Amino acid sequence: MKLTIEGFHKAFESRIRLGIMSALAVNEKLSFNELKEYLDLTDGNLASHIKALEKDGFIDVSKSFVGKKPHTSYFITKAGVAAFNQHLKALENLIKSQMK
Numbered sequence: 001m002k003l004t005i006e007g008f009h010k011a012f013e014s015r016i017r018l019g020i021m022s023a024l025a026v027n028e029k030l031s032f033n034e035l036k037e038y039l040d041l042t043d044g045n046l047a048s049h050i051k052a053l054e055k056d057g058f059i060d061v062s063k064s065f066v067g068k069k070p071h072t073s074y075f076i077t078k079a080g081v082a083a084f085n086q087h088l089k090a091l092e093n094l095i096k097s098q099m100k
Helices: 015-025 032-039 043-055 078-098
Strands: 059-066 069-076
Touching (some): 015 059, 015 069, 015 078, 032 043
Antiparallel strands (some): 059 069
């Protein structure tokens, strides 16, 4: 049986990017440290994947202050929701096609 990968988005091939998108899909916003702890990543590893997802327009950043401390949060964009949902649907279709 031939597998089709139509509909999969290259940006989500990395397990880390898939994890970031999954976490942001179910949370309105997450801070850098929350994402780092949730996904058990180093600062540099997380930062490079966040940068790639930002460049693609799938996530965006919100900067604010909590007291006098800067606070950076990330959230999924409308384009990110659409692309991630398409990717998940393609994955679901692939799984269903293998269960027949």
